[in-house]
Amino acid sequence: MEFSTRIIHEDNIKDSSGAVMSPIILSTTFERGEDGINFPSGFFYSRYDNPNRHSLESKLAKMEGGSSCVSFASGLAAATVVFQSLKTGDHIILPDDTYFSIRSILDTMFSGFGLTYTLVDMSDLNNLKAAFQPNTKLIWMETPSNPLIKVTDIAAVTAIAKAHNCFTVADNTWATPFYTKPLELGVDIVLHSTTKYFGGHSDILGGALIFAADNTRYEFIRACQKLGGAVPSPYDCWLLCRSLTTFTARMPIHTNNAMQLAQYLETHPKIERVLYPGLPSHPQHEIAKQQMKGGFGGMLSILVKGDRAAALKLATDLRLFTHATSLGGVESLIEHRKSIEGPASATPDNLLRISVGIEDIKDLIEDFEQALNSI
Ligand SMILES: *Cc1c(COP(=O)(O)O)cnc(C)c1O
Numbered sequence: 093m094e095f096s097t098r099i100i101h102e103d104n105i106k107d108s109s110g111a112v113m114s115p116i117i118l119s120t121t122f123e124r125g126e127d128g129i130n131f132p133s134g135f136f137y138s139r140y141d142n143p144n145r146h147s148l149e150s151k152l153a154k155m156e157g158g159s160s161c162v163s164f165a166s167g168l169a170a171a172t173v174v175f176q177s178l179k180t181g182d183h184i185i186l187p188d189d190t191y192f193s194i195r196s197i198l199d200t201m202f203s204g205f206g207l208t209y210t211l212v213d214m215s216d217l218n219n220l221k222a223a224f225q226p227n228t229k230l231i232w233m234e235t236p237s238n239p240l241i242k243v244t245d246i247a248a249v250t251a252i253a254k255a256h257n258c259f260t261v262a263d264n265t266w267a268t269p270f271y272t273k274p275l276e277l278g279v280d281i282v283l284h285s286t287t288k289y290f291g292g293h294s295d296i297l298g299g300a301l302i303f304a305a306d307n308t309r310y311e312f313i314r315a316c317q318k319l320g321g322a323v324p325s326p327y328d329c330w331l332l333c334r335s336l337t338t339f340t341a342r343m344p345i346h347t348n349n350a351m352q353l354a355q356y357l358e359t360h361p362k363i364e365r366v367l368y369p370g371l372p373s374h375p376q377h378e379i380a381k382q383q384m385k386g387g388f389g390g391m392l393s394i395l396v397k398g399d400r401a402a403a404l405k406l407a408t409d410l411r412l413f414t415h416a417t418s419l420g421g422v423e424s425l426i427e428h429r430k431s432i433e434g435p436a437s438a439t440p441d442n443l444l445r446i447s448v449g450i451e452d453i454k455d456l457i458e459d460f461e462q463a464l465n466s467i
Pocket of ligand 1: 285
């Protein structure tokens with residue numbers, strides 16, 4: 093069966109009411125069986141597992157083609173647990189424009205535990221090869237990257253990582269398994285902020301890690317979830333499962349809209365540059381064509397002709413694109429990344445990141461037309 097059919101029909105909760113859609117099981121505790129020892133339902137206490145979380149994890153594992161999934165209360169809770177699986181003295185290689193808070197986690201939470209990292213522009217594999225140290229353990233990938241939309245050749249990076257005995261994590265939040273399946277390309281663990289395209293409506297915070305079979309870190313990470321307790325609530329899991337049923341319907345609209353908006357903006361005289369992997373002008377367009385099957389996703393960045401003030405004015409003058417952070421919702425958003433990343437960030441002052449929603453593309457282009465006229 094195909095992906096879209098399985099998400100809708102498999103791993104749902106059936107109860108005695110005959111309800112067609114899954115119920116939400118809020119109970120934190122589950123009854124022991126007649127023997128006084130076992131738990132016939134397989135559930136015992138909600139921090140350890142519960143029916144809605146079980147449903148969600150089964151669906152997410154299948155979507156990425158993984159053997160198991162461990163879900164969390166946010167994407168960053170999932171990332172934190174990956175770093176907790178390392179040991180004092182280990183070294184990590186991260187993309188130079190990695191999701192900004194990944195660096196903040198390492199700086200604020202892990203520097204005291206002796207984890208170090210090097211930032212590398214992975215679009216040139218020679219940079220990656222030069223960054224290995226004897227203690228390098230983990231290579232982190234994020235493609236397309238945030239906010240410079242760089243594309244990393246996942247298969248090439250995993251091959252290099254394996255040759256150095258390192259494990260790999262791919263943050264697949266942006267491409268989603270609709271377009272890229274990192275586990276098929278040799279990655280060990282896929283990370284998601286389910287807050288984004290999986291949630292799809294900007295109203296659920298969540299994260300997940302999906303594992304290739306026989307992953308040696310799986311048991312430890314599962315224990316961190318159950319014991320650390322940064323778990324999603326049954327309601328969040330239920331809402332996310334509901335969102336997943338429309339995931340395959342939403343993704344092509346995001347992508348088609350993003351492609352058309354990118355093409356329109358690329359020819360606009362007030363735009364200096366458009367960064368979108370689907371454009372032949374994108375420096376890694378060829379890799380993107382190979383790695384991203386059937387489309388290039390809903391995220392793009394633009395460099396406005398002019399300075400920070402011109403970029404901020406454009407973001408403010410747009411009416412349908414809300415000037416706000418985050419991405420992957422049905423509604424279009426635009427954001428001046430440098431403002432939230434702070435002065436230490438290498439993001440250009442005139443860059444705006446756009447999450448293209450599923451509104452009618454004619455209205456989105458018209459909105460840019462009016463806003464660009466006034467800058
Ligand atoms: C949003 C995001 C995260 C962080 O996820 P939260 O759910 O906000 O904790 C990590 N990586 C990427 C690529 C993201 O877009």
